[in-house]
Amino acid sequence: MRTSICDRLDMEFPIFAFSHCRDVVAAVTNAGGFGVLGALAFEPERLEVELNWIEDHVKGRTYGVDFAMPAKYVGQGGGADATPEHLKTLIPQAHRDFVQGVLDDAGIPRLPDEFEHRAPKAAGLNVDAEGPGQMEVTLSHPGVRMVVNALGPPPPYVVEQAHAAGRLVGALVGSRQHAERQVNLGVDVVVAQGTEAGGHCGEISTMVLVPQVVDAVPDDVAVLAAGGIGDGRQMAAAMALGAQGVWTGSIWLLTAEADMYPEVTENLLAATSRDAVRSRVMTGKPARQLRTQWTEAWEQPDAPDPLPMPLQGLLYGEAAERFSRVHSKAFGGHPAGQIIGSIDRVRPAKDVVRDMVEGWIAATEHLHALMDAS
Numbered sequence: 001m002r003t004s005i006c007d008r009l010d011m012e013f014p015i016f017a018f019s020h021c022r023d024v025v026a027a028v029t030n031a032g033g034f035g036v037l038g039a040l041a042f043e044p045e046r047l048e049v050e051l052n053w054i055e056d057h058v059k060g061r062t063y064g065v066d067f068a069m070p071a072k073y074v075g076q077g078g079g080a081d082a083t084p085e086h087l088k089t090l091i092p093q094a095h096r097d098f099v100q101g102v103l104d105d106a107g108i109p110r111l112p113d114e115f116e117h118r119a120p121k122a123a124g125l126n127v128d129a130e131g132p133g134q135m136e137v138t139l140s141h142p143g144v145r146m147v148v149n150a151l152g153p154p155p156p157y158v159v160e161q162a163h164a165a166g167r168l169v170g171a172l173v174g175s176r177q178h179a180e181r182q183v184n185l186g187v188d189v190v191v192a193q194g195t196e197a198g199g200h201c202g203e204i205s206t207m208v209l210v211p212q213v214v215d216a217v218p219d220d221v222a223v224l225a226a227g228g229i230g231d232g233r234q235m236a237a238a239m240a241l242g243a244q245g246v247w248t249g250s251i252w253l254l255t256a257e258a259d260m261y262p263e264v265t266e267n268l269l270a271a272t273s274r275d276a277v278r279s280r281v282m283t284g285k286p287a288r289q290l291r292t293q294w295t296e297a298w299e300q301p302d303a304p305d306p307l308p309m310p311l312q313g314l315l316y317g318e319a320a321e322r323f324s325r326v327h328s329k330a331f332g333g334h335p336a337g338q339i340i341g342s343i344d345r346v347r348p349a350k351d352v353v354r355d356m357v358e359g360w361i362a363a364t365e366h367l368h369a370l371m372d373a374s
């Protein structure tokens with residue numbers, strides 16, 4: 001099962017696990033895969049704490065850090081126009097009224113005056129203000145062997161600094177053209193992510209996209225397959241398409257280590273693949289997520305158009321403070337891909353890695369048997 005990316009990243013199985021939860025990252029890395037911490041929501045100081053914790057728990061093993069620095073967003077360039085306070089003033093009153101009406105109609109209590117608001121977090125927020133500090137913290141941790149970016153090409157300083165520090169640079173892509181652009185910018189690892197995937201995604205399925213990307217990039221660029229991969233059969237299929245490994249996200253949401261609201265876990269367990277819908281209503285860019293009363297409200301004829309990133313994320317964040325406080329199951333959404341419909345229980349992350357490896361072996365033996373029979 002070893003492919004050359006395993007040697008380059010010093011890992012056992014070519015199974016990459018994206019998670020915002022450090023416990024999942026450490027558990028996967030310790031099980032022989034490669035955990036990747038989604039750093040989107042962590043300002044540099046908090047990222048330092050998270051990465052120190054991971055280093056303490058993986059004892060010399062390797063892992064990655066993923067940023068989501070978008071190619072386009074409101075407030076691009078930083079400065080006063082990019083502060084959350086200013087960006088919030090750009091949210092039209094009609095959108096706020098719509099959200100208020102949706103939550104009131106659903107009986108979600110309003111926030112008390114003394115409610116302590118958290119610092120706003122949203123994809124595309126504080127990218128210019130915090131990115132350089134996030135990079136500095138990331139590169140000061142020796143276990144981080146790959147830095148990854150989503151939502152477009154990483155800023156040039158990310159590629160330069162990572163390479164200067166001897167780390168690989170990865171990027172998520174949803175089309176062959178995106179892959180070519182990323183390679184021209186110096187990216188070493190291309191994650192070909194199909195539309196089945198949880199989180200931001202394009203429109204092309206994994207089965208179609210992966211071989212297109214494999215054919216489009218030079219041989220020294222590793223391609224990882226992402227989107228809809230949850231067991232060893234899907235992993236074997238991805239490797240047959242030419243991928244050097246699999247990059248997974250949704251399956252780790254239903255692991256014992258994942259830090260989730262209980263009502264969201266219940267919704268994820270109950271979801272079918274059709275409940276993972278692609279919509280702009282969480283972040284402002286198309287992202288696959290659980291269908292909830294929030295996604296459905298925005299599909300009604302009287303709903304306004306979702307706002308661009310990060311304004312929609314700020315609006316969602318404000319609503320989420322209100323519905324998460326009362327643990328509303330009807331609104332308890334989360335980014336999740338179609339594979340969520342195949343998962344019916346919560347397992348330790350190391351069991352997910354083991355099951356995937358065993359399933360890969362069984363699938364490969366099955367194919368060998370077909371050859372022998374012919």
Ligand SMILES: Cc1cc2nc3c(=O)[nH]c(=O)nc-3n(C[C@H](O)[C@H](O)[C@H](O)COP(=O)(O)O)c2cc1C
Pocket residue numbers: 018038039040066067068149150172193196197198199200226227228229247248249250251334335336337338339
């Ligand atoms: C909850 C969740 C959050 C995600 N957030 C990010 C992110 O911040 N950055 C990123 O590069 N990818 C993100 N992704 C996408 C994953 O990196 C990965 O490509 C995707 O989950 C693979 O498809 P799968 O969900 O079918 O396994 C997210 C995925 C999920 C499920």
